[in-house]
Amino acid sequence: MAAINSVTDLSNEGDVAVITLNSPPVNALSAGVRDGLYEGFKAAIADDSVKSIVLICDGRTFIAGADISEFGGERKGADLPAVQDMMENSPKPVVAAIHGTALGGGLEVALVAHYRVAVPSAKVGLPEVNLGLLPGAGGTQRLPRIVGAAKALDMMTSGAHVPAKAANAMGLVDELVEEGKLREGAIAFAKKVVAENWPLKKVRDREVAGATPELFADFRKANARKFRGFLAPEYNIRCIEASTLPFDEGMKVERKLFMELMTGPQSAAQRYVFFAERAANKIPDIGDDVELLPVKSVGVIGAGTMGGGISMNFLNAGIPVKIVEMKQDALDRGLGVIRKNYENTAAKGRLTLEAVEQRMGLLTGSLALEDLADCDLIIEAVFENMDIKKEVFGKLDAIAKPGAILATNTSYLNVDEIAASTSRPESVIGLHFFSPANVMRLLEIVRGDKTSKPVVATSMKLAKTIGKVGVLVGVCNGFVGNRMLSSRQIQAQALVAEGAMPWDVDRVLYDFGFPMGPFAMSDLAGLDIGWSKEKSSSSTIREVLCEMDRRGQKTGAGYYDYDEKRNAKPSPVTEQIIKDFAANSGVNPREISDEEILERTILPMVNEGAKILEEGKALRASDVDTVWVNGYGWPVYRGGPMHYGDSLGLAKVVERLKHYQDKHGDFFKPSALLEKLAAEGKGFKDLK
Numbered sequence: 001m002a003a004i005n006s007v008t009d010l011s012n013e014g015d016v017a018v019i020t021l022n023s024p025p026v027n028a029l030s031a032g033v034r035d036g037l038y039e040g041f042k043a044a045i046a047d048d049s050v051k052s053i054v055l056i057c058d059g060r061t062f063i064a065g066a067d068i069s070e071f072g073g074e075r076k077g078a079d080l081p082a083v084q085d086m087m088e089n090s091p092k093p094v095v096a097a098i099h100g101t102a103l104g105g106g107l108e109v110a111l112v113a114h115y116r117v118a119v120p121s122a123k124v125g126l127p128e129v130n131l132g133l134l135p136g137a138g139g140t141q142r143l144p145r146i147v148g149a150a151k152a153l154d155m156m157t158s159g160a161h162v163p164a165k166a167a168n169a170m171g172l173v174d175e176l177v178e179e180g181k182l183r184e185g186a187i188a189f190a191k192k193v194v195a196e197n198w199p200l201k202k203v204r205d206r207e208v209a210g211a212t213p214e215l216f217a218d219f220r221k222a223n224a225r226k227f228r229g230f231l232a233p234e235y236n237i238r239c240i241e242a243s244t245l246p247f248d249e250g251m252k253v254e255r256k257l258f259m260e261l262m263t264g265p266q267s268a269a270q271r272y273v274f275f276a277e278r279a280a281n282k283i284p285d286i287g288d289d290v291e292l293l294p295v296k297s298v299g300v301i302g303a304g305t306m307g308g309g310i311s312m313n314f315l316n317a318g319i320p321v322k323i324v325e326m327k328q329d330a331l332d333r334g335l336g337v338i339r340k341n342y343e344n345t346a347a348k349g350r351l352t353l354e355a356v357e358q359r360m361g362l363l364t365g366s367l368a369l370e371d372l373a374d375c376d377l378i379i380e381a382v383f384e385n386m387d388i389k390k391e392v393f394g395k396l397d398a399i400a401k402p403g404a405i406l407a408t409n410t411s412y413l414n415v416d417e418i419a420a421s422t423s424r425p426e427s428v429i430g431l432h433f434f435s436p437a438n439v440m441r442l443l444e445i446v447r448g449d450k451t452s453k454p455v456v457a458t459s460m461k462l463a464k465t466i467g468k469v470g471v472l473v474g475v476c477n478g479f480v481g482n483r484m485l486s487s488r489q490i491q492a493q494a495l496v497a498e499g500a501m502p503w504d505v506d507r508v509l510y511d512f513g514f515p516m517g518p519f520a521m522s523d524l525a526g527l528d529i530g531w532s533k534e535k536s537s538s539s540t541i542r543e544v545l546c547e548m549d550r551r552g553q554k555t556g557a558g559y560y561d562y563d564e565k566r567n568a569k570p571s572p573v574t575e576q577i578i579k580d581f582a583a584n585s586g587v588n589p590r591e592i593s594d595e596e597i598l599e600r601t602i603l604p605m606v607n608e609g610a611k612i613l614e615e616g617k618a619l620r621a622s623d624v625d626t627v628w629v630n631g632y633g634w635p636v637y638r639g640g641p642m643h644y645g646d647s648l649g650l651a652k653v654v655e656r657l658k659h660y661q662d663k664h665g666d667f668f669k670p671s672a673l674l675e676k677l678a679a680e681g682k683g684f685k686d687l688k
């Protein structure tokens, strides 16, 4: 075997040349890999003893795409198009041998091979859209030529990873070879191609099927809501439209649109988010040497809104759950909701009935806390009340086996105080799930003063096991997410008190990219959370709405009026209440610009995020962004509040905060960290 360079080997197996890439972790198309491919193919093509060429990768995967970390940097190494030209025009058949994931540029390399073989566990896809991009190495022109326009639209706008079997059925993979025998299988396939004199198939020579104007019009219409605000899906669609042009013309469209996305702010934000989510896994004082605790059984206390959703995460991962309630009817209701959720998923064809029963089979209910004695992890999801939580943890301390992780799902309460009600605060941690807990990807992992390293490390790992993005945060009121949310809520209310209407505030935040504004959100959640008739004093707009039985969508009215289909309409009743409040408090309502609404709701969040960093309640600015993108619907193409602050420039953020501080007081006072970074001309990205 000859080394082409540090990441590429070339060997001859009889008359088959095998080019092997080995560039951990994912064989991304770095300069070294491109050079290796270029030189490897050149050598194999020039070697007269070689009749066919196999491209294969060592390690966990085939090429997983362009090297995203190189984007925006200096261009080095061979050009990818030059590599692809050489492969496609090779006079000897080229076979790509796929395992793991052939994604993005990886699949685009495979698509210039004359044939593709894969093991059944492999997956292929063009996920560039999720990085705010489109496939920029011919994928937009070649994929539709194989799978047709309709499937290409689905694949490229979702970024889906298609399993090898389905890829085989679509013609993307020519043959499946036995798991674990990829190298032998690919070599045998290459020999067969030569022996049987198969043609050198070039995808570029094929016609695109089904690219009708109606297809594109219908697809845009059906997905308008999903793609709102994003540039990349539309650009991917345009490239597929252009695949009906002669190949080289289509390639020009792809190039132009790719460059536009690549140099624009949306892709920069989405690439930032990709790395932010991965950075969140890294905890400076917790290395691989920290022992992981076994989590083979889970107990959940409380079968309410959160307890049920939390349980489903573990059942989905095949981990048995015992759920404890106070009364039989609450338990029955909780278990019933879980079953109903699974049955609804099954009715939509996304789960088999067998899988429903299998998951329900892992779930048991109980009215006795003692039944949790043998659980490895116990998550408390009872009412948000410190006394109740302390009582529960006090009892758990006596019941749980030594070493069990004791977690609370509290939204705001002090995890250290909860931990202090046990004799083992090192075992206590916050696992803050977001509603609906079986759906939302975020898990805030709240590290208490005394939480042990194994408990933290196990919780981070567990987040991955159940498909969540875990972010480590410190103890403070509302942790990272809710703490920042409350600064936005305070301003949303203040704006309404000064003359903005709830639907104005909501519209501005919706247009910014949130799925809904704060008032629509309150209507959805119910205005009466934490409200009681007895204690209501008609002193806030919300209280008055609740007193009038306008408690949100569930009562047909809240801040908005709702029709039978739950469509929201601005409400004259709410408008009058707001006007009466203003009159009674001597406020002269004024016109408030959209710009002011945006700045006053968003900039205080950036400021609060800075305070969180200052206090060390988050490890890094990108962790704060990961919380907001995954837990609160912050538009991913704006990267998160801290990235957004950076993109505005922190000097501007400070200037605008001071402007509002002059008018509305110290709520807007920029934090010391923000002032410092702004003065130094730096951003949060410069924090180490």
Ligand code: 3HC
Residues within 6 Å of the ligand: 025, 026, 028, 061, 064, 065, 066, 067, 068, 069, 101, 103, 104, 105, 106, 108, 127, 128, 131, 133, 134, 135, 136, 137, 139, 275, 278, 279
């Ligand atoms: N470039 C650079 N680094 C990458 C990378 C890439 N394309 N893909 C993954 N990595 C790195 C990750 O940052 C991570 O690094 P770390 O260990 O230092 O944090 C490491 O590889 C492992 O990644 P994951 O933790 O995500 O590992 P998983 O096993 O969970 O997932 C994966 C593997 C499915 C390949 C996933 O990493 C992934 O989806 N990667 C991105 C794939 C992608 O988007 N490809 C398209 C790139 S754009 C492109 O190709 C443009 C072209 O059209 C011109």
Ligand code: NAI
Residues within 6 Å of the ligand: 301, 302, 303, 304, 305, 306, 307, 324, 325, 326, 327, 330, 380, 381, 382, 383, 384, 385, 388, 392, 409, 410, 411, 412, 432, 433, 434, 435
């Ligand atoms: P919920 O009121 O829907 O459910 C709480 C359940 O706990 C009830 O069914 C109650 O009967 C049960 N319960 C109370 N004391 C108990 C005890 N001693 N033993 C066993 N069961 C007991 O409340 P929800 O919304 O599920 O909230 C639970 C916790 O999750 C709270 O701490 C809340 O702050 C937190 N949380 C809530 C979110 C939400 O959106 N609802 C989001 C994130 C966290």
